[in-house]
Amino acid sequence: xxxxxxxxxxxxLEDRPLLEGRGRFAADISFPDQLHMRVxxxxxxxxxxxxxxxxxxxxxxxxxxxxxxxxxxxxPPIDFxxxxxxxxxxxxxxxxxxxxxxxxxxxxAVIFAESAYLxxxxxxxxxxxxxxxxxxxxxxxxxxxxxxxxxxxPVVIRKGYGDVDxxxxxxxxxxxxxxxxxxxxxxxxxxxxxIARYDAARDMLEMYGAAKVPHWNxxxxxxxxxxxxxxVNLFEGHxxxxxxxxxxxxxxDVLVCAAALxxxxxxxxxxxxxxxxLAANHSRQQTHRIRAAIDxxxxxxxxxxxxxxxxxxxxxxxxxxxxxxxxxxxPGPYRVPAYRAAGHIRLTNKTPGGTYRAPGxxxxxxxxxxxxxxxAAKVKIDTVEVRRRNLIASAEMPYTLGxxxxxxxxxxDSGDYARLLDKALAGISWEKTQAQLKKRRAAGERVGLGLxxxxxxxxxxxxxxxxxxxxxxxxxxxxxxxxxxxxxxETVLAQICxxxxxxxxxxxxxxHGQTDRIEQGGGAYASRVTVMTGEATRRAAxxxxxxxxxxxxxxxxxxxxxxxxxxxxxxxxxxxxxSMQIGDVALAMSKNSExxxxxxxxxxxxxxxxxxxxxxxxxxxxxxxGVAIERYLVAYDIGRAVNPMLxxxxxxxxxxxxxxxxxxxxxxxxxxxxxxxxxxxxxxMPTANEIPRVEIILTEDAPSPLNPLGLKGAGExxxxxxxxxxxxxxxxxxxxxxxxxxxxxxxxxxxxIMQKKx
Numbered sequence: 215x216x217x218x219x220x221x222x223x224x225x226x227l228e229d230r231p232l233l234e235g236r237g238r239f240a241a242d243i244s245f246p247d248q249l250h251m252r253v254x255x256x257x258x259x260x261x262x263x264x265x266x267x268x269x270x271x272x273x274x275x276x277x278x279x280x281x282x283x284x285x286x287x288x289x290p291p292i293d294f295x296x297x298x299x300x301x302x303x304x305x306x307x308x309x310x311x312x313x314x315x316x317x318x319x320x321x322x323a324v325i326f327a328e329s330a331y332l333x334x335x336x337x338x339x340x341x342x343x344x345x346x347x348x349x350x351x352x353x354x355x356x357x358x359x360x361x362x363x364x365x366x367x368p369v370v371i372r373k374g375y376g377d378v379d380x381x382x383x384x385x386x387x388x389x390x391x392x393x394x395x396x397x398x399x400x401x402x403x404x405x406x407x408x409i410a411r412y413d414a415a416r417d418m419l420e421m422y423g424a425a426k427v428p429h430w431n432x433x434x435x436x437x438x439x440x441x442x443x444x445x446v447n448l449f450e451g452h453x454x455x456x457x458x459x460x461x462x463x464x465x466x467d468v469l470v471c472a473a474a475l476x477x478x479x480x481x482x483x484x485x486x487x488x489x490x491x492l493a494a495n496h497s498r499q500q501t502h503r504i505r506a507a508i509d510x511x512x513x514x515x516x517x518x519x520x521x522x523x524x525x526x527x528x529x530x531x532x533x534x535x536x537x538x539x540x541x542x543x544x545p546g547p548y549r550v551p552a553y554r555a556a557g558h559i560r561l562t563n564k565t566p567g568g569t570y571r572a573p574g575x576x577x578x579x580x581x582x583x584x585x586x587x588x589x590a591a592k593v594k595i596d597t598v599e600v601r602r603r604n605l606i607a608s609a610e611m612p613y614t615l616g617x618x619x620x621x622x623x624x625x626x627d628s629g630d631y632a633r634l635l636d637k638a639l640a641g642i643s644w645e646k647t648q649a650q651l652k653k654r655r656a657a658g659e660r661v662g663l664g665l666x667x668x669x670x671x672x673x674x675x676x677x678x679x680x681x682x683x684x685x686x687x688x689x690x691x692x693x694x695x696x697x698x699x700x701x702x703x704e705t706v707l708a709q710i711c712x713x714x715x716x717x718x719x720x721x722x723x724x725x726h727g728q729t730d731r732i733e734q735g736g737g738a739y740a741s742r743v744t745v746m747t748g749e750a751t752r753r754a755a756x757x758x759x760x761x762x763x764x765x766x767x768x769x770x771x772x773x774x775x776x777x778x779x780x781x782x783x784x785x786x787x788x789x790x791x792x793s794m795q796i797g798d799v800a801l802a803m804s805k806n807s808e809x810x811x812x813x814x815x816x817x818x819x820x821x822x823x824x825x826x827x828x829x830x831x832x833x834x835x836x837x838x839x840g841v842a843i844e845r846y847l848v849a850y851d852i853g854r855a856v857n858p859m860l861x862x863x864x865x866x867x868x869x870x871x872x873x874x875x876x877x878x879x880x881x882x883x884x885x886x887x888x889x890x891x892x893x894x895x896x897x898x899m900p901t902a903n904e905i906p907r908v909e910i911i912l913t914e915d916a917p918s919p920l921n922p923l924g925l926k927g928a929g930e931x932x933x934x935x936x937x938x939x940x941x942x943x944x945x946x947x948x949x950x951x952x953x954x955x956x957x958x959x960x961x962x963x964x965x966x967i968m969q970k971k972x
Contacts, residue, residue: 240406243423248411255321292307391504392955399570422451539619543619584941634849703738829846834944851915873905
């Protein structure tokens with residue numbers, strides 16, 4: 215069958231245009247006679263809008279129009295894409311602030327002008343008068359008023375099973391912690407952008423610059439603007455990073471589309487970096503008050519977690535996804551007989567929150583692994599041993615957790631957690647390294663080793679459709695409703711198609727993110743593309759292969775069972791007689807006005823659960839409070855690797871982002887709700903100098919039984935456990951169990967911890 219592409223680290227197909235400078239990002243797209251949009255943003259964290267004076271801006275040459283909320287009253291609030299928990303509806307965001315502003319950066323008005331510079335100049339002339347209202351900045355403070363009859367705690371997410379109270383009554387010991395994760399987010403190289411135009415002749419609204427979930431965004435834009443979905447098309451170009459925050463439906467996306475319809479002219483909006491740090495989704499910020507009931511050996515009897523999720527000013531498209539995932543995934547790879555979690559969604563006067571790589575898991579892994587380390591300290595056993603005693607055994611798979619999230623019950627499909635732990639410990643030479651670090655500490659160095667384990671989720675449904683066609687030239691076109699955010703999906707889907715069909719992957723062209731080419735698509739999020747779109751691709755390729763062999767059999771006067779396809783060539787299995795190219799089959803069919811084309815549809819209601827382990831070795835500088843990473847190892851079981859090189863790249867990138875959240879990145883606000891981190895001088899990101907070489911152990915010990923290829927996802931593995939592993943390593947370096955209770959561990963915080971020891 216010419217197989218051999220699945221499992222190979224072949225070069226990426228999508229890189230050539232980028233390397234040659236032919237990338238087409240949102241800012242590269244322009245149309246004749248276009249207008250430029252600039253957003254006037256609130257400079258107040260909370261207040262009542264008294265007036266908006268735009269007369270001076272409106273009188274400026276080149277200004278076409280200025281909108282405030284009264285110009286878009288017909289546009290409803292932006293709806294939820296995921297986890298639409300009842301009670302959140304009144305907290306959705308409108309495209310322009312109405313009556314109140316609730317965070318610095320909230321869109322208050324928009325300027326449409328003949329150039330981006332004119333629009334920016336005009337925006338500075340708009341005067342917004344606001345009567346300031348009390349500011350809420352901490353999710354842990356008592357709920358306040360959001361609006362008449364609404365408080366700033368719209369919903370409490372509750373999950374659990376078993377008799378938690380009974381477990382605590384009979385426990386040998388109880389471990390209690392308060393832990394917090396700072397507010398940070400994805401900061402892609404490319405900021406957000408949207409370009410809309412209306413084709414009156416076709417009555418078609420088009421938006422360029424789409425990413426992540428083009429089909430869902432198409433349907434929502436159509437609903438918000440009162441149009442049929444078939445009259446709206448979204449087009450994805452190159453995307454300079456996604457990470458969960460790019461590609462959601464934001465107010466600016468809707469505004470450019472509404473303006474293109476109203477003005478009958480193209481409208482372009484490109485976000486600057488300050489706007490991005492002010493207005494794109496933030497994430498992560500949570501405070502957990504967690505306790506565990508344990509027996510004498512340190513085995514967990516029950517976990518009880520009460521946490522506060524800082525949602526920011528509004529609930530955007532992700533709904534309750536982040537706190538829901540935090541509550542659902544907190545047990546991780548451990549056997550927890552009884553469990554209870556209450557996640558308080560709290561609104562504050564900050565930028566609204568959403569998902570960011572490993573949403574809810576970066577947070578809950580930090581909390582859970584800190585808890586495991588605290589249990590080890592309490593019963594005086596090694597941090598590795600406490601994990602061994604609590605791990606779910608491979609013989610227990612599939613393991614029903616007794617919780618649900620994202621509309622599906624959590625059932626770990628496969629896994630051998632102890633085996634991966636052993637491989638990771640061997641890979642880092644755990645005991646030998648510990649002995650070396652002990653000698654260094656005795657000589658005065660502050661060096662330490664820490665580990666953290668996790669279970670991920672991937673492959674979220676509900677469905678994906680793929681259409682594959684062979685051209686007479688022999689080129690293969692795969693059309694999918696999935697999307698690319700730089701993760702290498704074109705290469706992976708080409709490999710799966712080529713492996714199944716029996717062609718060279720380099721002859722496969724992937725068309726994605728174009729809603730006019732295929733009627734449905736799930737997009738790219740939740741590490742779903744390889745699992746869902748990959749299986750749909752395999753099915754389409756298998757159907758296409760069968761069709762090609764049937765047609766070729768007629769042309770070659772034999773039976774399909776006697777034929778094979780390898781490297782695009784159809785031959786007899788006994789290697790006798792003539793052969794033909796798969797393109798020749800397509801050419802023969804075209805003469806009868808037929809096409810060599812097939813579809814693959816994959817529908818599934820459960821997720822798959824890859825798992826992994828991070829180990830960090832680091833050195834703490836006592837004078838500066840700085841942390842230098844000396845070694846970093848990630849062990850990860852992918853189920854089955856389509857392209858190991860791409861998985862390793864995903865892991866390394868995730869580790870870099872995780873280190874940002876563990877040590878550097880944090881959105882801070884002053885007492886008035888004024889953001890203090892709106893440029894790269896204040897919002898600190900790790901550079902290449904701070905990122906260590908990442909050692910990777912990629913295993914395929916537990917293929918998923920839920921899809922034929924055994925696939926699981928990899929997009930969030932690198933970020934998930936970084937905060938937890940770094941915290942454990944700092945504890946070890948300082949010889950202070952439980953020292954780190956807050957992320958990021960900034961130099962100031964680390965110096966404060968060391969001063970406590972003194």
